[in-house]
Amino acid sequence: MLDxxxxxxRQIIDFKGRARRTDYWGFILWQLALLALVVNLLxxxxxxxxxxxxxxxxxxxxxxxxxxxxxxxxxxxRRLHDHGTNGWMLTVMFLPYIGAGWLxxxxxxxxxxxxxxxxxxxxxxxxxxxxxx
Numbered sequence: 738m739l740d741x742x743x744x745x746x747r748q749i750i751d752f753k754g755r756a757r758r759t760d761y762w763g764f765i766l767w768q769l770a771l772l773a774l775v776v777n778l779l780x781x782x783x784x785x786x787x788x789x790x791x792x793x794x795x796x797x798x799x800x801x802x803x804x805x806x807x808x809x810x811x812x813x814x815r816r817l818h819d820h821g822t823n824g825w826m827l828t829v830m831f832l833p834y835i836g837a838g839w840l841x842x843x844x845x846x847x848x849x850x851x852x853x854x855x856x857x858x859x860x861x862x863x864x865x866x867x868x869x870x
Contacts, residue, residue, distance in 0.1 A: 819848030
């Protein structure tokens with residue numbers, strides 16, 4: 738379970754290959770849990786509700802992007818590869834109204850079955866087809 742948080746950091750600059758939905762959503766859920774913890778701890782500080790507290794939130798957000806930005810982007814590109822889609826499709830999120838929804842759909846939809854131009858199907862990794870031949 739903890740591997741879902743650690744693995745994207747091991748592949749931080751790996752924009753090749755494919756990623757399963759489990760890998761992507763496991764990492765996102767870990768991020769949400771950690772973010773909820775950080776926000777709740779920040780709310781308990783004496784700075785909460787003051788201008789200095791707003792500045793602290795901004796610094797936490799910048800730190801969050803610095804730590805989780807690149808691993809998340811690499812994982813999203815590999816997730817797009819699972820659909821047979823180029824990683825540049827990630828820029829669709831900047832389209833107003835439909836971009837984020839379309840990207841969300843690509844992240845939850847099942848990828849292509851079997852190998853595609855980006856690699857082997859990660860769902861079949863370690864599966865031996867020889868028993869069916």
